[in-house]
Amino acid sequence: MRWEDTCNQTCSVARATSIFGDRWTLLVLRLLFLKVTKFSDIQQTLGITKHRLTDRLNRLLEEEIVYKHLYDETYKRYEYRLTEKGIDLYAVMIVIGQWGDKWLTDGDGAPVEYVHKNCGQNANPALTCSCCGEKLTASSLSLRMGSGLQKKLENEEINKFDEKLYANVFGWEKK
Amino acid sequence: MRWEDTCNQTCSVARATSIFGDRWTLLVLRLLFLKVTKFSDIQQTLGITKHRLTDRLNRLLEEEIVYKHLYDETYKRYEYRLTEKGIDLYAVMIVIGQWGDKWLTDGDGAPVEYVHKNCGQNANPALTCSCCGEKLTASSLSLRMGSGLQKKLENEEINKFDEKLYANVFGWEKK
DNA sequence: CTTGTTAAGTTCCATTTTGGAACCTATATT
DNA sequence: AATATAGGTTCCAAAATGGAACTTAACAAG
Known part of the structure; x- marks a missing residue:
């Protein structure tokens, strides 16, 4: 590719x-x-x-x-x-x-800091779960197939690189 | 550069x-x-x-x-x-x-979805303020100088590209 | 009216990065 | 002894990038 x-x-x-x-x-x-x-x-x-x-x-x-x-x-x-x-x-x-x-x-610390206008504090932006609000880390997330991939599978719009990738991610058998 | x-x-x-x-x-x-x-x-x-x-x-x-x-x-x-x-x-x-x-x-929707292991729901990760927990948008943040930039200014470790940039960001006068 | 200036490009060419294919090496299998 | 495989390296052509000069449209100064 x-x-x-x-x-x-x-x-x-x-x-x-x-x-x-x-x-x-x-x-x-x-x-x-x-x-x-x-x-x-x-x-x-x-x-x-x-x-x-x-x-x-x-x-x-x-x-x-x-x-x-x-x-x-x-x-x-x-x-x-x-x-x-x-x-x-x-x-x-x-x-x-x-x-x-x-x-x-x-x-040396951050060259620039972010202030959250609404609360006036250093925002220190963090990724959180929209559902429960907890901070997210690499190990706290798992993956599942979404509608976008399902549709592509149905329409056979998956190329060989996609196939190789998702075979690994979702444990499909490799040929 | x-x-x-x-x-x-x-x-x-x-x-x-x-x-x-x-x-x-x-x-x-x-x-x-x-x-x-x-x-x-x-x-x-x-x-x-x-x-x-x-x-x-x-x-x-x-x-x-x-x-x-x-x-x-x-x-x-x-x-x-x-x-x-x-x-x-x-x-x-x-x-x-x-x-x-x-x-x-x-x-078509996302090909892959993230599940938050702790709460079991679609995580839909979002950036939030660590202080108040509110979701952050581009317009809700302002910038201020951090210690990293202050130290560099004191030690005169700012190159001309840095100078041009921060002149714009913090409104310093340009020569 | 001629020259000059400025922002925003474009053109030309040399240098650097990337792509494709072949080759190399260590280890193990037939 | 020949073959296979993972993980590279080498060589060369093609594409992207960098540097400098040139172009264009608009106005400003003399």
Whole structure:
């Protein structure tokens, strides 16, 4: 499988990764959340080359993760803003940042802290179970087949890589 | 700035992204969480070439996100297992998967669901404030400087890209 | 009206990364 | 002695990336 075929996988992590799991894209998205939205500002803040940035922004436009918004009528200049789909990636940014804060700061502590506006405290965002509210850890979750996979199985839309993966996850016999 | 210099940024998202924000690495990590841990199984499940996989696994070994575990004494075969640092990335996987479930499944629903072992229900993992327990959204958080950034400022360890970024985030004047 | 400036690209070309296929090595099986 | 298998490594072509120069549309200054 070539990299560009990962978007055809059934797994949601793979499909999402096929969009932003490459060089620069996550860093661009991070800047959009931080309100660095103009082409030249993004380019200078990252030090990325212009054509690379053009490429990444076009991909995000295609995927409707960002849209162009006219911010200067006279010069016809556009900034890149997150759509609802894009804003929904905030959890991804937060969680990646939390992991970096914990494991990559050499004991200096987080460079930036998140304050929860509603309660005024350091939010210290954590993943919890929507049902019982408990904090989730890797060992507290188990997997089961969802409707998306069932439908694909019925319609035989499962490719050989999917098959190999889910054979392992759900213990199907391998040929 | 070249891609390989992103690891020198102050921002935790940038530092984390410099490790797994490239082609294949997130997909490899996902398989390790799904207990696909042998070199050839990972290679065949992804369809990645062997030397590319070798490269990615070596990087994860260097970063101490995975370690090698002897699983076959006679053949001297090793599998790749997540360290504590690696297991801590489970939140990243879950959140990326959740986003994919919501935006990339064409209405078919999630291929895989998470069951919370403790309460037996569909976990539907959500980011919440550790202080008050409320669900967090992009608009409910604000940023403030943390000790990591303060120390770097005192020691003048801020590069020009950091400076440009934090000038924007915290409203410092630009030259 | 000519020159200059700025944001946002595009083009060209060299360098780096990735993909495909063949080859290598240690261990065990036939 | 030949074959199989996991886990690589090597070689080379193809694709992605980086650096620098060029382009375009809009206006501003002299």
